[in-house]
Amino acid sequence: MKTVFCGITLSCLCCFIFAQPIAGQTNNINEGVLHINKKKTTKVSPVKYGFHYEEIGMMGEGALHAEMIRNRSFEEATPPADLAVKNGLYQDVPNPLGKNKDVFHADPLIGWITYPFSYAPIFIERTSENPLNEENKYSMLVNVTADIANDPEAMILNRGYYGMNLRKDSVYNISLYVKSLDYKASLQITLVDELGKPASAPIVLDVKNKEWTKVSGALKPNRSVKRGMLAIRPLSVGRFQLDVVSMFPSYTWNNGKSVFRADIVQNLKEYAPDFIRFPGGCIVHGVNEATMYHWKKTIGPIENRPGQWSKWAPYYRTDGIGYHEFYELCEYVGADAMYVVPTGMVCTGWVRQKSPWNFIQPEVDLDAYIQDALDAIEYAIGTTTTKWGALRARNGHPEPFPLKYIEIGNEDFGPVYWERYEKIYQALHKVYPDLIYIANSIIGKENDDKRSDIARFVNPKNVKVFDEHHYQPVEWACEQHYRFDNYERGVADLFIGELGIDGRYPYNLLASGAVRMSLERNGDMNPLLAERPVMRHWDFMEQRNMQPMLINGIDCSIKTPFYYLSEMFRDNTFDVCLDAGIRGMTGLQDVFVTMGYDSKSKEYILKLINLRKKEAVLRTEVNGFGKNIQAQKIILSLEPDKSNTPQTPEVVKPVQSVTTLNLDRDLKIEATSMVVYRFK
DSSP: OOOOOSSOOOHHHHTTOOOOOTTTTTOOSSSOEEEEHHHEEOOOOOOEEEEEOOOTTTSSIIIIIIOOOOOTEEEEEEEOOOOOETTTTTSSSSSSTTTTTTOOOOOOOTEEEEEEESSSSSEEEEOSSOOSSSSSOOOEEEOSSOTTTTTTTTTEETTTTTTTTETTTOOOEEEEEESSSSSSSSSEEEEOOOOOOOOOEEEEOOOSSSSEEEEEEEEEEESOOEEEEEEEEOOOOOOOOEEEEEEETTTTTTTSSBBHHHHHHHHHHOOOOOEEEOOOOOOHOOGGGGGGGGGGGGGSOOOGGOOOSSTTOOEOOOOOOOOHHHHHHHHTTOOOOEEEEEOOOOOOOSEEEEEETOOOOOOOHHHHHEEEEEEHHHHHHHHTTTTHHHHHHHHOOOSOOEHHHHEESSSSHHHHHEEEHHHHHHHHHHHTTTTTEEOOOOTTTTOOOOGGGGGGGSGGGGGEEEEOOOOOOOHHHHHHTTGGSOTTSSSSSSEEEEEEESTTTHHHHHHHHHHHHHHHHGGGGEEEEEEOOOOTTTTTTTOOOOOEEEEEETTTEEOOOHHHHHHHHHHHHOSEEEEOOOEEEESSSSEEEEEEEEETTTEEEEEEOSSSSOEEEEEEEEOOOSSEEEEEEEEEETTTTBBOOSTTTTTOOOOOEEEETTTTTTTEEEHHHHHHEOOO
């Protein structure tokens, strides 16, 4: 195997002995030596940093997706398709008592209640009678049993996702489908506060039609309410049905023309990702064919989108952020699109194992999956004279979308995948040779040498980019800091589609930075990294402190330390890598460095990470730089008990300054921190 190093010789590598840090134990024997050789350089490609988007933790529903009505189509309790249940367990799945295999149950009317709580002469239930259409099988049956004309408090409420943030004098556009059974009056629609008190003037919508009819209107709050609700008040006795009750604020991104919350998109745009990987993740392969991602069901009018059960909480997605909206998001934030196509293989935890790491996958019509992928690509970039390109135009976007990457499967592996990859790759590449195709690797912490499988593909030369997913502890990230240096060149480019470093904050976060440094140092492999988790909903997390890039509340979107650390890498890439490393440590290495040169700005960039609980003092062996260098310094200092939340949004932020950098003397690095120096 050919070994290539960026600024690290084999003799130097043998000298890298690691220092004990992470649990807070200090190393007083040898602080280590910072080695930099300006004359020893390697041309590299700057790392491309993107987002891994997967509907989990209400990153879309209740947050990025600006829909304010929860369970708008009354489908949220729909069980996973084609998963039979017997005696409280899923049938025909391995280990039905295993993790994430509890039989799915949800309140059919989650998000909806009647008021007053003690008693209201309004009875609501989910029904499958008189469906709106084939894709939208359920609706809400409303039965008003007593004259309530003189009962202004009697109403139906939707609480949204932990309440609706209502802004004074803003406009909220509502639409719904209604069908009268024997109801002969109108509906009064109002915004109310947490106690059910009016927060807007009402609008009146007609409900006399015996057929499903779409009605709409606009509501304008007369005061701001943090956790408001939508109130629907019948005005007489009778029965009627409601479906696809939807409400969006007028101030969504793109001047109200999109389905995205503006504040969240603004934060994503400020990061400026190179690409977005979508729709996942396990969303792609589901747990059977029926629960896989079927993109054609996610486009067009929302009343024709059935949504889907997911193995991840909150277990249901409306697909309001569907295939079309995914590309719109890419355009809004200036990112290339990476679409992950299903291969007909399902999550390995839901199929039986034939032999070690060889799972019995369902027999599928692979040609149908290939055609579906071709259709998806045609929808994204086909001309308006094609079938699917024309549909994209009718959906409001005649220009091609920024599709650049196609990943074939998600976390698929083994003999079945290797054969399917070749067939899918050949078919797609023949029609769309300019797209970049990505192959999957085996999962599992014990499967560390993932690239060994490349040789097992039907035609290894068709593996152009290889996606590795790593979910590992802090110690792994430190020990594996040099793993990519040993990868054979000329095989496949390097992609980390999912990276999760387990452990206590902030050590896990800083250790993930050590992995990014390894990607930088091996930039000759054209590395890509999809950051995750991108977002979580603060109330859905039950206000537990974790570290996605953004924490979204109902009225805010907060940048976390993870956002800032990742942004420091994203904003400080380089195309020339210098020979730089840490030598002479004992134990597990806990201080890391990369250095490079950015040809565009004509600046040197020095990055350092210290996982220790105390300041690190490094002796320096630096060749080629002067003693007193005027440098821009950016430092992100972290502490275990300090992070950003909706209550404390700016506790942790990078600090910028201008300083004199002397690489002839010992260099001090603040405890648990990352620092970047830029200078000419």
